[in-house]
C-alpha cells in the first residue's frame with residue numbers, strides 16, 4: 001500500500017508532472033535493453049537524485065518484475081539512495097584498513113553531532129552520510145571524504161573541525 005504521508009512530500013517526484021514524464025521516459029528507454037533494471041535505476045538515481053519506495057514500486061510495476069527484486073538491488077548498492085542527497089556528502093571508508101583504524105568511532109561521532117547515520121540526510125537537507133569502499137589512501141586510515149576532499153588519520157576529537165566548513169549554522 002502507498003503511504004500517503006511518504007508519497008506526498010515536497011521531495012516526492014510523483015507530485016511533479018515533469019518528473020513523472022522523466023521517470024516514464026527513463027523506464028521506457030531502459031526496460032528493453034539487457035540489464036535494463038540496472039540501467040533504469042542508475043538513470044533515476046542520477047537524474048532524480050534518489051529512488052524512493054513509491055518509485056521502486058512504480059518501476060517494478062512498469063517493468064513487470066517483482067518489487068522485491070527492485071528493492072533488493074536498490075538496497076544492495078550504496079550508490080542508490082531512497083531519499084534525496086544533501087548539498088554536501090560525508091563518506092566513511094569501510095575498507096579493511098579504515099575499519100581496523102576505527103572508522104566506526106567516527107560514524108558514532110558524526111551521529112552525535114548531526115543526528116544521522118550513513119544512508120541518511122540531515123533534516124535541513126545539508127549533509128548526507130554515506131559509507132564507501134577503499135579510496136586508495138589506506139596508509140592514512142581512518143579516512144573520511146568530505147565532498148571530494150580526503151582527510152586521513154582522523155580522530156573523533158578532530159572530526160568536528162573537519163566538517164565545520166560544510167555545516168549550516170543550525171547544526
Ligand code: FES
Pocket residue numbers: 093094095096097098099133134135136137138139141143
Ligand atoms: S581502506 Fe580506507 S582508504 Fe583504503
